[in-house]
Amino acid sequence: MGIDSVWLPPAYKGMSGSSSTGYDSYDLYDLGEFDQKGGVATKYGTREQLLEAVESAKNNGLRIYMDITVNHLGGGEQTERICVRKVAPFERNSFISDEFLINAFTKFSYPARKGKYSLFEWNFQCFSGVDFDELSRQAGAIYRIQNQYGQDWDDVPGTEFGNYDYLMLSNIDFRNPEVRAELNRWGEWLQRTVGFDGVRLDAVKHIPAAFFNEWLDGLQAGQAELFAVGEYWAPQDLPSMLAYLERTGGRMSLFDACMQENFAKASNDGNCFDLTRIFEGTLVACRPELAVTLVENHDTQPLQALERPVAHWFRPLAYALILLRSQGYPCVFYPDIYGAVYTDIGGDGQFYDIELSPVDQLEAMLRLRKCCAYGLQKDYFDHPNCIGWVRQGVPGWGESGMAVIMSNGDMCRKRMEMGIAFAGLLFSDALGGSTTRVLVDANGWAEFICPAKGVAAWTIHKDR
Numbered sequence: 001m002g003i004d005s006v007w008l009p010p011a012y013k014g015m016s017g018s019s020s021t022g023y024d025s026y027d028l029y030d031l032g033e034f035d036q037k038g039g040v041a042t043k044y045g046t047r048e049q050l051l052e053a054v055e056s057a058k059n060n061g062l063r064i065y066m067d068i069t070v071n072h073l074g075g076g077e078q079t080e081r082i083c084v085r086k087v088a089p090f091e092r093n094s095f096i097s098d099e100f101l102i103n104a105f106t107k108f109s110y111p112a113r114k115g116k117y118s119l120f121e122w123n124f125q126c127f128s129g130v131d132f133d134e135l136s137r138q139a140g141a142i143y144r145i146q147n148q149y150g151q152d153w154d155d156v157p158g159t160e161f162g163n164y165d166y167l168m169l170s171n172i173d174f175r176n177p178e179v180r181a182e183l184n185r186w187g188e189w190l191q192r193t194v195g196f197d198g199v200r201l202d203a204v205k206h207i208p209a210a211f212f213n214e215w216l217d218g219l220q221a222g223q224a225e226l227f228a229v230g231e232y233w234a235p236q237d238l239p240s241m242l243a244y245l246e247r248t249g250g251r252m253s254l255f256d257a258c259m260q261e262n263f264a265k266a267s268n269d270g271n272c273f274d275l276t277r278i279f280e281g282t283l284v285a286c287r288p289e290l291a292v293t294l295v296e297n298h299d300t301q302p303l304q305a306l307e308r309p310v311a312h313w314f315r316p317l318a319y320a321l322i323l324l325r326s327q328g329y330p331c332v333f334y335p336d337i338y339g340a341v342y343t344d345i346g347g348d349g350q351f352y353d354i355e356l357s358p359v360d361q362l363e364a365m366l367r368l369r370k371c372c373a374y375g376l377q378k379d380y381f382d383h384p385n386c387i388g389w390v391r392q393g394v395p396g397w398g399e400s401g402m403a404v405i406m407s408n409g410d411m412c413r414k415r416m417e418m419g420i421a422f423a424g425l426l427f428s429d430a431l432g433g434s435t436t437r438v439l440v441d442a443n444g445w446a447e448f449i450c451p452a453k454g455v456a457a458w459t460i461h462k463d464r
Helices: 047-059 177-194 210-222 238-247 258-272 313-324 335-337 361-371
Strands: 005-008 024-027 062-069 078-088 091-095 100-107 125-132 143-144 169-171 198-201 227-230 251-254 291-294 330-333 342-343 351-356 377-380 386-391 404-409 412-419 428-429 437-439 445-450 455-460
Touching: 005 047, 047 062, 047 177, 062 177, 062 227, 091 143, 100 125, 100 143, 100 169, 177 210, 198 210, 210 227, 210 238, 238 251, 238 258, 251 258, 258 291, 258 313, 291 313, 313 330, 313 361, 313 404, 313 455, 335 361, 377 412, 386 412, 386 445, 404 412, 404 437, 404 445, 412 455, 437 445, 445 455
Parallel strands: 005 062, 062 198, 198 227, 227 251, 251 291, 291 330
Antiparallel strands: 078 091, 078 100, 078 143, 125 143, 125 169, 342 351, 377 386, 386 404, 404 455, 412 445, 428 437, 428 455
């Protein structure tokens, strides 16, 4: 289909053990090897199964991207009596208490691992904040730890909640040089152990860019090319995303949360949405070389933390916009190919059964990206309900070249220039929405059509 890289979920033990999705990091060195948090295996399997999966993928020509979650740790074995001050939840630079003592689970000694791979033990000096006091058992509070690195939070670009360094659990303090050294050692160990080709970096908006500069440079020294994409989820704050890219000096890409927000809005607004503005305020529009585009992910799907699903009717249009254009590096959501069924809790505390259906035209679009989506791109974004573009192909390169047209309203037509190299050739809709054939005229132009609320991808017609 043209998939060449696979993003695997966090492979290490979370504080919830075998039920953990991996984002509640507990022991970064436990890839499903030690009897911790209720068992040996993680939700996804054992260390041996992970390494077998990676080897199988690589033997079949796939690159492996590992999910890295180093913003916080959870599930410490012991409490420490530490000095803290409460901060206002929605203005975290503001203290709302004097100093006082709490019992926090900030001691991580990993007794089951017994020092294998690393002797490092985490304590309160490694963290800048926590959200739980074993003494009071009060929920919903944020406690700023008064450690040797000061009373302020780490420096992060965004101003959400005043400072959004703190996200959850025991928040790692990257000002501690011993913490940075340990995470650098761990990253190099993980690379030697797994042999990954890239990383997906979780929750980077809560982590100072300077840490990732150091961490990625250390990993890059060990191989020719390492891809990195950060999850900086700020769909309405493009300036902060651009600031993070600036601070990381091009070392990482970012998921285009702004583009995903536009897709969700367009799918809900129907023909009231102006398609000519679909790329307005997006990362791919201003930094295409560092934009990873997407339609959906594990956080935006129904009942998840950043729920912002794209309506099913619009997903083929959205995928055409990320797969069949020249800008951006597209990330395809597994359920959109294979479907998914799950049960989860809604905001009202009730359980709901969710079924995600595959996107019918997605596999065809992936193959079109692989064989046809090449060459100069010309846009025809000239109608609020009907837009299109052409890829004029590469001379002598097989089937390359195509015309794409989409509508969020009625059936539409658009005259577009394929180029003189295609003069006299018949085109057909590779997505199967039309049985019509379109002839490119002597000047390289043709009128292409698409169905109502649909997308068509016109390529050189081949007799079946």
